[in-house]
Amino acid sequence: MRTVYLNGDYLPETEAKVSIFDRGFVMADGVYEVTSVLGGKLIDFGGHLTRLQRSLDALEMKNPLSAEEWLEVHRQLVARNAVEEGMVYLQVTRGNPGDRDFAYPADDVAPTVVLFTQAKSGLADNPVAKTGIKIITVPDIRWGRRDIKTVQLLYPSMGKMMAKKAGVDDAWLVEDGFVTEGTSNNAYIVKGNKIITRALSSDILHGITRAAVLRFAREAQMEVEERNFTVDEAKAADEAFITSASAFVMPVVEIDGAALGNGKPGPLTARLREIYLDEMRKAAV
Template sequence: MSRIVYLNGEYIPEEEAKVSIFDRGFVMGDAVYEVTCVLDGKLTDFEGHMARLARSLKELAITCDISRDEWLEIHRKLVAENGLELGGVYLQITRGNAGDRDFHYPPAGTPPTVVLYTQEQPHMLDGPKVEKGVKVISVPDLRWHRRDIKTVQLLWASMSKMAAEAAGKDDAWFVEDGFVTEGSSNNCYIVKGNTIITRPLSNDILHGITRASLFRMCAEHQIKIEERAFTIAEAQEADEAFYTSASAFVMPIVEVDGVALSGGKPGPVAKRLREIYIDEARKAAI
């Protein structure tokens, strides 16, 4: 059975969904996206994703008049139509169809292209990576310098994930000017003693929604967080490490550039934070 997807106001089977070859998202990568996690058929961190979506649209001057309540209705309908219990809802908005390839923006009033679809992730809560942790390599950060905008410009992230796979590892950390910025699709952290260390927010990294929730939960549980940049060498000397994302929650990291952390097993802080996050996310899901 094919998925039901949302395309410009219509709910249709995925094989019937068509987008113009002149769409700005296709020819220019001129688009933003969000992925909202679904736990037990409910949406997690929805308000945070909608706030970041609005910010991304504003930063790129893309107009989309769909309201928060309308977004919620669309998300819930797709979850229900596809019987999704565990996974995510992908949302993408492009600047629309300009009618031809042109570096200039389309004329004012050109409607955006809006696409949403569901993705099942049956091993989101368990699986080998959760049990064993992940291993990462470092790569140069060659992306543009507005990483705080969640655009579909993901080629370097994709290439870096493939480089990690070719090296027999799971993911990549980006390094710029000697310091770790973030993971290929996540925010990253190290743990030293009783302190979690992670890079502060700026245009250099994505303002993670799971990151924000984790900060709030750490404050509630009196867990100290220090916001500062760290190096690969410092990470290799840390007690443990982990990353956060909407689809992975809190994922333990057990190796950085060939150096094992926490005895090559998921550390206690990462495991505890994962438990806290999933529990709190379930309680707050809508």
């Protein structure tokens, strides 16, 4: 049985309980992060903590733990659950004010802090990276602050179910004719050895893996262009891929039924995945 963390205590997962009045439950008033684990170590942990603080600041929530405390809890959970490969999920909500109300509670209401692990063997050696994923495009009808990593994930869940019903792996979200991002990942196309991805704004999540991958790409002398791209442009691309904390760099081989290139993962995407995993393993904590 997994050991989880709840408000300062390490507990068996069956004993961890949160109030029905918690604002994360009734208002989706909370933020989260997911950090991958490879070889029992945390990948890009500092980036996730920085984004956590950004999300908390955007919602005017106090950070309940210091950077050192967050690291200790993550390491404790990885060790107690013997996770070699997988993820650590953390969530901070505005807590339990004692009843339901739209207004934020008083500052003395303690936030709810939850962390748990998910063991996933073969995360780095995922065979799907060799074959690629197929996606569809769906309208992006989410709210205007997608840069805040909140627990309100209903439409991304719906998007994944649309993809599943269509017999493919995932969906890219489209607004005003341009791809914003994937349901739970950032989106990229490759044309003539140039990597094209949407620039950072409130329209997309500021991906931690995205930041690292683009940095490594530039260091490897790959050309990067941060701009909007259309669905038609994506279908005509030489390669495409997604990035996320758990997928790392994952090739896309089909969009709305149209095969990209020869229908197989391209060399630039494969190289980027290799570079990312090598560099992240070296820097893991």
